[in-house]
Amino acid sequence: MDYKLLAALLSTENAEDEASIYSHTSDAVAILEPGADRSFIDRIVPVIKSIIRSSGAPIYVAGGIKRFEDVKKLIYAGAHICFADLSYLENEDVYKEACERFGKEKLGIIIDAKKNDDGLVTFSYLKKLSESGISNVLVLNAAEDTFANDITEEASGVKSDLPVIFTVLDSEDTTEMIYDIKKSDATDVFIINTSGKPDIMSLKNKLKENGITVKSLESAISFSDFKKDGNGLIPCIVQDYKTNDVLMMAYMNEEAFNKTIETGLMTYYSRSRSSLWVKGETSGHFQYVKSLDIDCDRDTLLAKVFQVGAACHTGNRSCFYTPLAKSADKKKSPLTVLNDVYDVIIDRKNNPKEGSYTNYLFDKGIDKMLKKVGEECTEVVIAAKNPDSEEIKYEIADLLYHLMVVMAERDVTWEDITRELADRE
Numbered sequence: 001m002d003y004k005l006l007a008a009l010l011s012t013e014n015a016e017d018e019a020s021i022y023s024h025t026s027d028a029v030a031i032l033e034p035g036a037d038r039s040f041i042d043r044i045v046p047v048i049k050s051i052i053r054s055s056g057a058p059i060y061v062a063g064g065i066k067r068f069e070d071v072k073k074l075i076y077a078g079a080h081i082c083f084a085d086l087s088y089l090e091n092e093d094v095y096k097e098a099c100e101r102f103g104k105e106k107l108g109i110i111i112d113a114k115k116n117d118d119g120l121v122t123f124s125y126l127k128k129l130s131e132s133g134i135s136n137v138l139v140l141n142a143a144e145d146t147f148a149n150d151i152t153e154e155a156s157g158v159k160s161d162l163p164v165i166f167t168v169l170d171s172e173d174t175t176e177m178i179y180d181i182k183k184s185d186a187t188d189v190f191i192i193n194t195s196g197k198p199d200i201m202s203l204k205n206k207l208k209e210n211g212i213t214v215k216s217l218e219s220a221i222s223f224s225d226f227k228k229d230g231n232g233l234i235p236c237i238v239q240d241y242k243t244n245d246v247l248m249m250a251y252m253n254e255e256a257f258n259k260t261i262e263t264g265l266m267t268y269y270s271r272s273r274s275s276l277w278v279k280g281e282t283s284g285h286f287q288y289v290k291s292l293d294i295d296c297d298r299d300t301l302l303a304k305v306f307q308v309g310a311a312c313h314t315g316n317r318s319c320f321y322t323p324l325a326k327s328a329d330k331k332k333s334p335l336t337v338l339n340d341v342y343d344v345i346i347d348r349k350n351n352p353k354e355g356s357y358t359n360y361l362f363d364k365g366i367d368k369m370l371k372k373v374g375e376e377c378t379e380v381v382i383a384a385k386n387p388d389s390e391e392i393k394y395e396i397a398d399l400l401y402h403l404m405v406v407m408a409e410r411d412v413t414w415e416d417i418t419r420e421l422a423d424r425e
Helices: 015-022 039-054 067-078 087-089 092-102 123-131 144-154 174-183 200-209 253-263 335-352 356-364 366-384 390-408 416-423
Strands: 004-009 028-032 061-062 081-085 108-110 136-140 164-169 189-193 234-240 246-252 267-270 275-278 287-292 301-307
Touching: 004 061, 004 200, 015 028, 015 253, 028 039, 028 189, 028 246, 039 061, 039 067, 039 416, 061 108, 067 081, 067 092, 081 087, 081 136, 081 246, 087 108, 092 108, 164 174, 174 189, 174 200, 200 416, 246 253, 246 267, 246 301, 253 287, 335 356, 335 416, 356 366, 356 390, 366 390
Parallel strands: 004 028, 004 189, 028 061, 061 081, 081 108, 108 136, 136 164, 164 189, 234 301
Antiparallel strands: 234 246, 267 275, 287 301
């Protein structure tokens, strides 16, 4: 790994609230409760689902894993990597099954440095773990200076052969964190304790200043190379990064642009007030930067953001909520159509309508829904044998509709499905 990753350590009690703050500025979030019993998994699964749906941030989870089913629950909920105690390896068949099912990169092992025979996590020990197929190691209670020096000296030039190493930094002092990260060549991912309310973006910028490579926002083109108006401003169109819905348009000057890059929060220049403004500073409806692009003439920016709440001061999600003219063409993007149909199904579920076939399925329950899915699958198979493509289009549409009813019944969205597919690339 050519750069250091910073993950925010969330408290198990307030993980969802803290994730809303840290999941958009850190590289990942971590929920760790080593030594927890399996009840931890039941408690944390809905939290993982909520975080994934709101931000999509990679999530590292440790605690409660005793068997294959525990790993499956966490992975299905959306966990990026599941860390289990070393005792999990005692049942090699279970560990092997989990690796074969989800890939070894999805699994990790917890090592408590205090419990090692010599009190150290040595290179030879990590090398042995790597040879046994372990890809990720979470090191607890490591004395950073001894840990880093021991491994770095022995592993010089062969770090790529070792597992990806995660360590936890409990320091609330930014200077001390920078010192620990700078000297720890052996560590790839630092999990930062958020009890001191650290500003992850500021920490990343300070790490860069100290010669440490991290994942952060950086413009490929200088603002001086943009084509501005007579007042030094450039318009910025803002889209929701998930739906591509256009949310608003505002202006940036050089200071606003640089502040956006530095903080990861969309910052604009107000022409009426002649001052900078951070979107959401007063309303709490922040915009976290996901990407910034510029058009061919370099005179207009396009920002894709995670929008908290409404983008418009009127309370509407988008500033573009007033229709002016519309053609009769119903063509839409595939995902938009699927989401629209799904929304109607959800509305029927929440607001039953007399005579609705969808409500008939909800009333009959999951067994009826699954029976219909099975029937429609068969219809698709039969239609696929027919050279007339019109029939199969009709049957696939029927199948997708009934699948969406099942999705609504089980609280699964198209976003969940597309994210799962994207993760398999």
